Amino acid sequence: MRKLFYRDNRVKGSLRSRILLVFAATWFIVVVILAGVAVRTQVQAAQINGVQSSLSQIALANNTVELTTRNVDLIGIRLVNSSVVQALCDPGFVDKSSEERRRTELMMRSLLYEDAFVIHPGHRVTLLLACEDGRIYTNLGGVFSQRTDDRTLRLVEQLSSLEGDSGPYLLEIAPESELLPDANSLVYRRRFASVSGVNTSSELYILVRNADYLNEMRYDGILPNGYAVTDDVGKVLISDQLEWIGRNTEQLFGLAGNALVGQNHYQTVSGGHLLVYERKAGSRFTGIQLLSRSEFIESARRIIALVVLMAIVFLGIFFALSLYLSRRLTAPLRKLGEKMYQTAGGDMSVRFEPRFNDEIGLIGHQFDSMVDRLRESMEQLRESEHEKRGAELRALEMQINPHFMYNTLSTIVWLASEEKNEEVIDITKMLSRYLRQSLSDGREFIPVKDEIEHVRTYIRIQSTRYGDILKCHFDIQPETEAILMPKLMLQPLVENAIYHGVKERRDSNGVIRVCARLEDHALCLEVWDNGNIDQRRCDQLNDALRSGKGIGIGTSTIDSRLKLYYPDAATLRFRKQDCWTVAAIRIPETGGTDPYETLDRG
Numbered sequence: 001m002r003k004l005f006y007r008d009n010r011v012k013g014s015l016r017s018r019i020l021l022v023f024a025a026t027w028f029i030v031v032v033i034l035a036g037v038a039v040r041t042q043v044q045a046a047q048i049n050g051v052q053s054s055l056s057q058i059a060l061a062n063n064t065v066e067l068t069t070r071n072v073d074l075i076g077i078r079l080v081n082s083s084v085v086q087a088l089c090d091p092g093f094v095d096k097s098s099e100e101r102r103r104t105e106l107m108m109r110s111l112l113y114e115d116a117f118v119i120h121p122g123h124r125v126t127l128l129l130a131c132e133d134g135r136i137y138t139n140l141g142g143v144f145s146q147r148t149d150d151r152t153l154r155l156v157e158q159l160s161s162l163e164g165d166s167g168p169y170l171l172e173i174a175p176e177s178e179l180l181p182d183a184n185s186l187v188y189r190r191r192f193a194s195v196s197g198v199n200t201s202s203e204l205y206i207l208v209r210n211a212d213y214l215n216e217m218r219y220d221g222i223l224p225n226g227y228a229v230t231d232d233v234g235k236v237l238i239s240d241q242l243e244w245i246g247r248n249t250e251q252l253f254g255l256a257g258n259a260l261v262g263q264n265h266y267q268t269v270s271g272g273h274l275l276v277y278e279r280k281a282g283s284r285f286t287g288i289q290l291l292s293r294s295e296f297i298e299s300a301r302r303i304i305a306l307v308v309l310m311a312i313v314f315l316g317i318f319f320a321l322s323l324y325l326s327r328r329l330t331a332p333l334r335k336l337g338e339k340m341y342q343t344a345g346g347d348m349s350v351r352f353e354p355r356f357n358d359e360i361g362l363i364g365h366q367f368d369s370m371v372d373r374l375r376e377s378m379e380q381l382r383e384s385e386h387e388k389r390g391a392e393l394r395a396l397e398m399q400i401n402p403h404f405m406y407n408t409l410s411t412i413v414w415l416a417s418e419e420k421n422e423e424v425i426d427i428t429k430m431l432s433r434y435l436r437q438s439l440s441d442g443r444e445f446i447p448v449k450d451e452i453e454h455v456r457t458y459i460r461i462q463s464t465r466y467g468d469i470l471k472c473h474f475d476i477q478p479e480t481e482a483i484l485m486p487k488l489m490l491q492p493l494v495e496n497a498i499y500h501g502v503k504e505r506r507d508s509n510g511v512i513r514v515c516a517r518l519e520d521h522a523l524c525l526e527v528w529d530n531g532n533i534d535q536r537r538c539d540q541l542n543d544a545l546r547s548g549k550g551i552g553i554g555t556s557t558i559d560s561r562l563k564l565y566y567p568d569a570a571t572l573r574f575r576k577q578d579c580w581t582v583a584a585i586r587i588p589e590t591g592g593t594d595p596y597e598t599l600d601r602g
Contacts, residue, residue: 035307042303050291051266051276058278058287060222065229065238065285068119068216072188072206073169075117075125080192080204084108089131089202090194108137109144119212126181128205130156132194140179140207155179159187159205171284173237173246174207184210184245186237210245213238226290233257237285249275249288260286332360336367348375411465423464430461444565448516448523449481455490455514462498469508470498475515483523483589486565490514492554493527493583501531501581513580518589525585533581538574545572562587 079085084107087093093101111117117125128138136147136156158175174180174187188206217223228239234249234257250256253269260267260277269275272293279286332354339350348371354364408431415423434457452474459472472494494512502510513528544551545559555572562570562585570587 032311035311038303038307047274047293051274054224054276054289054291055265055278057222057224058227058276058289059280060220061217061224061227062229062278062280062283062285062287064217064220064222065213065287066280066283068208068213069171069188069285071119072171072208073190075119076169076188076190076204076206078116079111079127080190082111084111085129085204086194088137089129089135089192091131091133093131094133094135105137105145109139112139112144119208126207128152128156128159128207130160130203130205132202140181151177151179156205159189160203162187162189171231171237173235180207182209182211184242186210186213210238210242214240224289226292228288230257230260230286230288232284234260234286253290257286260288266291332364336360336364339367343371343374348378407465408461411461415464427461427464430457430464433457434461444486445484446487447481448476448483448485448525451485451487451490452476452481452514452516454487455494458491458494459512466498466503469505469510470502470512471510472512472514475513475517477517480516480518480523485523485525485587486561489558489561489585490525490527492558493585496552496554496583497527497529497531497581501529501533504532505530519586521589523587523589525587527583528577528580530579531581533576535576538576538581541574558585 084104087104088108093104096104112124112127119125124139126139128136128140130136136152137144138147138152139145140147140152155175155177158177162170162172168190170187170189172187172189174185176183186208188208190204191201192204193201213229214223217227223240226241228236228241228244230236230249234255236244236247236249236252239245244252248257249260253275255267255269255275260275260279265278266274266276269290274291274293275288276291277286277288336352339352342350350371352364352367354361408427412424412427412431415427434454456474459470463470494514497512502512509530511528511530513526515524515526515528517524541551541555545555559572562572566587570585572583572585575582575584
């Protein structure tokens with residue numbers, strides 16, 4: 001029989017033969033590798049071309065910087081050799097008449113407006129002249145004149161403290177001052193001796209804006225993007241990137257100034273960028289330019305676009321092939337997964353019914369067989385569980401009645417022995433009514449109104465036994481009367497209140513209160529008594545309820561039934577409130593689930 005099964009269900013179409021088709025995707029990997037090599041080669045070529053182009057631009061820009069600086073130096077040489085400047089800075093100038101001093105200053109103003117003292121058209125030279133005897137002259141602010149204010153004195157003090165240079169002049173970044181024409185300015189300094197022969201020296205400062213250098217390069221059409229000029233130690237003096245000015249290359253790019261040497265004229269810095277540098281022999285300036293790798297990719301965008309287009313075309317082909325194969329391979333698996341999901345949801349009528357007798361088809365046949373066996377097992381289990389749960393609920397409900405019946409029958413016997421026939425008739429009628437209410441026509445859930453009426457009947461029966469020592473009050477909100485609740489929930493709590501509360505007082509002051517109200521969409525049922533139970537006993541009862549320990553037939557039965565009807569949604573708790581002991585039941589306002597009905601529905 002087993003051999004026949006395997007012969008009839010042997011695999012007739014192997015999945016391996018279909019999976020082999022997927023190896024065609026290997027060509028896609030080859031295309032990607034070739035495309036990557038082509039792009040990398042093109043980017044490297046673009047990098048080489050970019051470096052060469054950058055070196056050419058840097059060389060031209062460096063020439064402009066050198067020429068502009070030479071022009072500034074020529075202006076400085078003309079000024080320090082000018083007889084007007086010599087006369088102005090001579091220590092004996094202060095001894096001259098006011099008319100002679102005024103004439104010299106006017107001559108100095110005229111001198112500054114000559115064409116020889118113009119850096120480039122439209123930009124007159126901005127200078128500051130510090131004489132050895134402490135006099136300061138400047139055209140900062142517009143008009144050339146002597147200045148004695150604190151700001152100017154402080155600026156001259158900062159300028160004179162700039163470190164010297166081995167050459168005849170110093171070109172350095174000017175300190176921050178609100179007197180300067182621009183926040184990013186260079187200061188040219190040249191010292192010169194007095195013509196009088198006295199051993200004194202004065203200082204000439206020419207202030208050049210960073211923008212003046214950039215404008216010169218723009219005028220020549222050679223301003224590279226990301227360009228900067230550094231001094232011997234790598235400090236950036238001029239740049240179109242204002243945040244670079246004043247910082248050295250080691251801070252910016254991790255390269256010291258003396259590292260910007262070599263035949264390659266470029267080095268890789270952080271972020272994969274290239275720092276291209278060029279310095280002409282005999283020059284004090286090094287020109288640098290930061291090239292972004294994205295610029296190389298941009299220059300190679302044509303070949304990259306072609307490669308990407310080819311990759312997209314092949315990707316589309318392989319995607320279509322993969323889609324076809326995936327449908328052929330995964331459709332049966334997806335169908336089998338859906339059937340399994342339906343089975344997990346409880347639907348045992350599903351069938352896979354495979355179309356092919358391959359590996360998936362064999363699994364499908366086994367799945368259908370398994371579902372059939374599982375359905376039979378679940379039907380047997382459901383019937384067994386139905387009987388078990390029904391017996392459990394009936395056992396819980398019947399634990400209450402015998403206890404009360406025993407006490408009531410004892411009361412009837414006692415009344416009969418005392419020949420109290422009327423009382424025997426009344427209590428028998430009430431007992432009959434009580435039992436009829438307990439049956440509730442076979443219903444498990446009854447309105448709160450019926451449950452309260454059931455408790456009232458129980459109180460009347462108990463009043464026959466205890467007489468005046470038992471007083472009971474009802475506080476029932478009208479809106480709770482129609483809400484459904486499990487039957488026989490309040491009577492055991494009232495019985496506990498009588499036997500463990502009111503009865504223990506041994507006086508006629510025992511009171512029981514039965515309350516029903518709505519609170520936060522929940523039905524709250526409470527039984528109050530003024531017995532002698534303390535808070536410690538309430539805590540013991542609550543701990544026993546949480547742990548599932550037995551604490552008496554009535555209370556344990558209520559707790560068990562609540563857990564059956566309202567899993568994790570209802571509670572039974574005890575508390576002490578002033579002189580009252582309160583047994584409180586809290587259940588959802590919407591009602592619970594009848595276990596009998598659930599079992600019947602399967």
